[in-house]
Amino acid sequence: MSETATGRPWLTDFSGIKGAPSGMLGGQEASLLYHLARDHYQGYGDIIDAGAFLGCSAYCLAKGLDENLRVGSKSGRLHSYDLFHLWTEPGVSHDDMSDFLKRSYGIETAGQESTFHIFSQNLGALARHVRIHQGDILQEQWPGRPIEILFIDICKTQPVWQHVIRMFFKSLIPGVSLVVHQDWHHASLPYLPIAQEYMSDYFEIFEPKANDSAAFRLIDRIPDNVIEAAAAYRFTDQEQVALLDRAIRRFEGNSRFLKLLKAELLRRQGRAREALELVEDTYANHGEPMTPDEANYFSGPVDGTATAAARDLARPGNTIGFDASKYLAQRPEAAEAIASGKFDSAFHHYIRFNARDFLSRQ
Ligand SMILES: C[S@@+](CC[C@H](N)C(=O)[O-])C[C@H]1O[C@@H](n2cnc3c(N)ncnc32)[C@H](O)[C@@H]1O
Numbered sequence: 443m444s445e446t447a448t449g450r451p452w453l454t455d456f457s458g459i460k461g462a463p464s465g466m467l468g469g470q471e472a473s474l475l476y477h478l479a480r481d482h483y484q485g486y487g488d489i490i491d492a493g494a495f496l497g498c499s500a501y502c503l504a505k506g507l508d509e510n511l512r513v514g515s516k517s518g519r520l521h522s523y524d525l526f527h528l529w530t531e532p533g534v535s536h537d538d539m540s541d542f543l544k545r546s547y548g549i550e551t552a553g554q555e556s557t558f559h560i561f562s563q564n565l566g567a568l569a570r571h572v573r574i575h576q577g578d579i580l581q582e583q584w585p586g587r588p589i590e591i592l593f594i595d596i597c598k599t600q601p602v603w604q605h606v607i608r609m610f611f612k613s614l615i616p617g618v619s620l621v622v623h624q625d626w627h628h629a630s631l632p633y634l635p636i637a638q639e640y641m642s643d644y645f646e647i648f649e650p651k652a653n654d655s656a657a658f659r660l661i662d663r664i665p666d667n668v669i670e671a672a673a674a675y676r677f678t679d680q681e682q683v684a685l686l687d688r689a690i691r692r693f694e695g696n697s698r699f700l701k702l703l704k705a706e707l708l709r710r711q712g713r714a715r716e717a718l719e720l721v722e723d724t725y726a727n728h729g730e731p732m733t734p735d736e737a738n739y740f741s742g743p744v745d746g747t748a749t750a751a752a753r754d755l756a757r758p759g760n761t762i763g764f765d766a767s768k769y770l771a772q773r774p775e776a777a778e779a780i781a782s783g784k785f786d787s788a789f790h791h792y793i794r795f796n797a798r799d800f801l802s803r804q
Contacts, residue, residue, distance in 0.1 A: 450649065450652075451473070451477055452470055452471075452473035452474040452476070452477045452649075452652055453470050453473075453652060455473060456469045456472075456473050458473060458476040458477065458480065458502075458505065458506065458509075459472045459473050459476050459501075459502050459505070461501075462498055462501045462502055462505075463496055463497050463498050463501055463564035464496070464498065464547065465495055465496050465497065465498020465499065466495060466498065466595070466624075467498050467499060467502070467624070467653070468652075468653030468654065469653070470652035470653045470655075471622075471624060471652045471653040471654065471655040472498060472499070472502045473502070473652075474622065474649060474652045474655060474657065475499055475502040475503045475506065475593060475622070476502040476503070476505055476506040477506060478503075478506065478591055478620060478622070478657075479502070479503045479504070479505075479506025479507040479510060479520075479591065480505075480506035480507070480509045480510050481506075481510075482591075482620065483506070483507065483510055483512075483513060483590060483591060484512060484513065484590065484618065485510075485512065485513035485514075485515070485519070485590075486588055486590050486615055486618055487587065487588030487589045487590035487591075487613070487614075487615055487618070487619065488519050488520070488521060488587055488588070488589055488590065489503055489507065489519055489520045489521065489589075489590060489591040489593075490521050490523070490589055490591065490592045490593060490610060491503055491520060491521065491522040491523065491572075491593050492523045492579065492592070492593060492594050492595060492596040492597075492606060492610075493523065493524060493593075493594070493595030493596030493597075493624070494522040494523060494524035494526075494561060495524060495557070495561075495595075496547065496549075496557060496560050496561055496564055497522075497560070497561040497562075497564035497565050498564075499593055499595060499624075500520065500522045500561070500565060500568075500572055501564060501565060501568060503520055503591070503593065504520055504565065504568035504569075504571045504572055505568060507519065507520060507571050508568060508571065516570075516571050517570055517571060518571070518572070518573045519571060520571050520572045520573070521572070521573050521575055522561075522572050522573070522574055522575065523575045523579050523582065523596060524561070524575075524576065524596075525576070525577065525578060526556050526557050526558040526561060526576050527551060527554045527555065527556050527557060528540055528543070528551035528552070528554055528555075529598065530598075531598040531599070532598070532599060532630070533630070536552075537552075539551075540552040558574075558576065579596055579602060579605065579606070579609075580601065580602060580605050582609065583609065584609045584610055584613060586612070586613055587613065588613055588614075588615050588619075589610055589613040589614055589615070589619060590615060590618060590619050590620070591619070591620050591622070592610055592614065592619065592620070592621045592622070593622045593624070594606060594621065594622065594623050594624060594625075595624035595625065597625065597631065597633075597634055598625075598631070600633045600675065603631075603633055603634055603637065604637075604673045604674070604675055605673075607637060607669060607672050607673040608669070608670075608673045611641075611664060611669050611672075611673075612664075612666065612669060614660045614664070615660065616644075616660050616661065616662050616663045617659075617660070617661060618659075618660070619659070619660045620648055620657055620658070620659055620660075621638075621645070621657065621658045621659075621660070622649075622655055622656075622657045622658075623635075623638065623655060623656055623657070623658075624654060624655050625654065626651075626654060626655055626656035626699075627651055627653070627654045627655070627656065627696070627699040627700075628654050628699060628703075629699050629702040629703050629706060629743035629744075629746075629747065630703075630706065630743065630746075631703075632682065632686065632703050632704075632706065632707045632710075633675065635685075635686060635689045635700060635703065636675075636677065636682050636685045636686055636689075637672040637673070637675060638658070638672075638689070639685040639686070639688055639689040639692070640668070640671065640672045640677070640685055641664055641668060641669070641672050642688070642689075642692065643662070644660060644661060644662045644663070644664045644668070645658040645659065645660055645661060646658065646659050646661050647692065647693075650693060650695070650696045651693075651696040654699075656693070656696075679711045682707060682711075683704065683707060683708070683711075686700065686703065686704045686707060687704070690704065695730060696730065697730070698724070698725075698730050698732075698740065699740075699743075701720065701724045702721070702724070702725075702740075702743055702744060702747060704720060705717045705718075705720040705721045705724070705747050705751070706743075706747045708720065709747060709750055709751045709754065712754075714751040714752075714754035714755050715751075715755060715801070715804070717747065717751040718748060718751040718752065718755065718793075718797050718801065719801060721744060721747055721748045721751065721797075722748075722797050722798060722801070725744055748794055748797065749784065749785075749794050752790055752791075752793035752794035752797070753785075753786060753790055755793050755800070756786060756787060756789045756790035756793055760789075760804070761789055762800075762803050762804070764788075764789050764792060766787070766788040766789060769788045769789075769791075769792055770788050773788075773791070776788055776791040776792075779791055
């Protein structure tokens with residue numbers, strides 16, 4: 443059966459997003475936004491595009507809205523939020539981010555140049571549907587109008603996610619609203635699935651995986667105290683792991699990024715050995731088939747978590763009679779990797795690439 447027949451046309455049909463500007467979305471998730479705005483949106487509430495960048499998500503939502511035959515009044519129903527200049531993410535410096543944006547999109551952002559003119563150009567006539575909210579979203583408030591589609595691609599730090607929960611979640615409409623998390627299948631933002639999972643009694647999974655995105659439908663009103671507890675994020679380390687475990691079970695079949703996220707969370711909690719074990723056990727036989735593109739995309743964060751966990755374990759007390767000179771003589775590439783700064787020592791390199799051997803000897 444085709445994905446169109448199963449009600450998930452966005453997985454295979456990209457015709458609606460032809461002409462979309464380049465941005466940070468894959469074809470499936472871009473098409474998901476288009477289809478949600480065209481085929482699911484009923485006009486009961488507004489549409490939020492939180493994290494607009496150069497306008498790809500806004501374009502897909504606006505185009506779907508434009509072609510929506512059910513809704514008459516469309517002007518200003520779509521709200522795009524962005525700084526419209528260089529932003530940073532945990533672990534990425536200003537300079538690296540600026541280089542990345544220049545290389546990938548040909549845009550100059552180093553001196554905080556505005557990218558708003560590119561967004562406007564990219565939206566063209568569709569801009570008539572959009573209300574712009576320019577600036578730090580942490581300074582914004584939502585007036586409380588109902589929200590029908592909430593697209594979240596802005597929570598690159600935990601405080602922003604906490605603010606987004608407080609700002610928007612009270613305005614979702616039970617039985618109607620859809621929340622799309624663009625960073626769901628991503629390996630570095632554990633706070634996102636943890637707080638979303640905390641609210642999971644009130645949501646059902648609408649789309650488990652379209653590229654990096656997952657979508658949820660609100661099925662019941664979320665009590666104010668649950669929204670506040672999710673936003674306050676005062677979860678203990680154990681509660682965070684338990685919530686992530688529950689999300690992993692809920693996303694069975696599409697859980698490999700959540701599992702990697704759990705390994706990263708364990709590492710950040712000082713549980714490097716368990717983190718490395720999880721990376722090894724899950725990713726040697728991950729059991730969830732990947733296309734070569736996905737495998738390539740996945741290998742970066744796997745390497746990041748495994749290398750960081752190995753660094754945490756490469757303490758002198760763990761050396762188990764390790765002979766650094768012998769290892770370096772056998773593995774000339776290790777010396778190069780140490781010289782490049784990626785590894786601190788021969789022992790660090792050994793743990794990273796011989797994790798099973800290291801773990802079995804401990
Ligand atoms: C991954 S990009 C969004 C990509 C976009 N949805 C697309 O379709 O290509 C994340 C965006 O979030 C914005 N952002 C990050 N932190 C922000 C904040 N505190 N306030 C407003 N915008 C923010 C950045 O400026 C950036 O454009």
